[in-house]
Amino acid sequence: MSRFANLEFNDESQGRTQPQPSTSDADRFVGEAQSAFERADFEQALRSFSRVLEHDPKHVHAWAGQVRALIELGEFQEARLWADKALERFPTEPELLAAKAVALGRCGDLDDALTFSDASIEERGDTPYIWLARGDVLLARGEKRADYCFDKALALAAADWFTAWLAARIRVFYQQFTIALKFAQRALELKPENSVLWLCAGRCQKELGLIGSARKSFQQALQINPRWHEAERALASLSETGVVQRLGGWWRRRTGG
Numbered sequence: 001m002s003r004f005a006n007l008e009f010n011d012e013s014q015g016r017t018q019p020q021p022s023t024s025d026a027d028r029f030v031g032e033a034q035s036a037f038e039r040a041d042f043e044q045a046l047r048s049f050s051r052v053l054e055h056d057p058k059h060v061h062a063w064a065g066q067v068r069a070l071i072e073l074g075e076f077q078e079a080r081l082w083a084d085k086a087l088e089r090f091p092t093e094p095e096l097l098a099a100k101a102v103a104l105g106r107c108g109d110l111d112d113a114l115t116f117s118d119a120s121i122e123e124r125g126d127t128p129y130i131w132l133a134r135g136d137v138l139l140a141r142g143e144k145r146a147d148y149c150f151d152k153a154l155a156l157a158a159a160d161w162f163t164a165w166l167a168a169r170i171r172v173f174y175q176q177f178t179i180a181l182k183f184a185q186r187a188l189e190l191k192p193e194n195s196v197l198w199l200c201a202g203r204c205q206k207e208l209g210l211i212g213s214a215r216k217s218f219q220q221a222l223q224i225n226p227r228w229h230e231a232e233r234a235l236a237s238l239s240e241t242g243v244v245q246r247l248g249g250w251w252r253r254r255t256g257g
Contacts, residue, residue, distance in 0.1 A: 026056040033065055038162060040196050042072040060090050067099040068129075071106065072169070079103035094125025098133035105140035106173075113137045128157040132166055139174045154186075161190035161197065168200055177207040195225035202234060211238055 033048035046069040052062035063086035070079035083100035090096055097120035105113035117137045120130050135149030150167050157163035164187035171180035181204035187197045202217030218235040222228060 026052050026059055026062075029055065030059070030062065030065075033062070033069075037065070037069065037072075038196070040072075040199075042069045045069045046073070058089070060086075060093050060096070063090065064093070064095045064099055067096065067103065071099065071102055076103050076106040080107060092123050094120045094123040095127065095129055097123065098125065098130045102133045102136045105137040108140075110137075110141050113140065126156070128153040128160070128163045129166075131156065132163070132170060135167075136170050136173075139170070139176075150183075159190060161187040161194065164190065165197060165200060168204070172200070172204065175207075177204045180204045181208065193224060195221040195228060195231065198224065199231055199234060206234075206238065214238060 029048050029051040033045045033052065036042070036044035036048055046066060049062045049065040049069060052059050053066075056062070063082075067079050067083045067086065070076075070082060080100065080103040083096060083103055086096050087093070087100065097116050101113045101116035101120060104110075104116060114137055117134045120133065131149045131153035135146040135153065138146035138149060150170075153163055153167060164183050168180045168183035168187065171177070171183060181201060184197060184201040184204055188194070188201060191197060198217045198221035202214045202221065205211075205214035205217060215235065215238055218231055218238070221231040222235065225231065
């Protein structure tokens with residue numbers, strides 16, 4: 001079954017009875033969704049945000065969460081579709097506008113991406129995610145102004161590992177591994193017991209040819225979270241790293257990639 005089959009559409013258009021909102025159930029699923037997102041289980045986050053909307057179709061955070069989870073899964077066209085569905089209900093919500101901007105940018109619709117990013121800021125949007133999203137859009141456009149946006153996001157959430165990790169993930173998407181590693185290390189300074197952050201740092205180190213450091217990072221991830229298959233696979237992959245990849249990592253470090 002498609003991962004999109006259970007996502008929330010407009011209930012009236014499908015002839016279903018509108019569910020009565022349940023705040024306690026919605027809050028429980030929001031917590032589950034956020035926890036899944038923080039451990040990089042974006043499939044589960046997507047399902048949990050959908051469950052939120054079954055109980056409370058007006059939960060704007062869940063709508064935005066669905067779009068952001070789809071972006072993390074690489075489903076950019078679907079993220080664009082769900083952003084449109086959400087904006088039908090909440091046309092001026094800053095974080096929805098920002099999420100749609102990211103989806104558009106990653107789909108290659110760079111002009112509209114900037115328009116939606118502008119709109120998110122004009123709607124008094126001043127959250128870390130809105131600035132991360134703007135940085136994402138500007139990276140898609142190849143603009144150096146993106147650095148300011150990441151600095152702004154991190155300044156707004158100086159003690160938040162989650163924002164630094166999201167910044168690292170964005171830089172990884174654009175293959176800027178040196179900067180991504182710096183963000184991952186910043187996140188680790190704030191939450192060194194988080195295995196997801198060690199995995200992120202290790203992957204950046206591997207891309208930069210820092211194989212010894214990557215091995216230590218993957219081992220640390222496994223020490224925190226034993227039998228984590230993703231970390232086990234990452235550690236095993238280091239033995240397949242050849243001379244060509246090591247040279248590629250050296251070049252990335254030289255060029256700041």
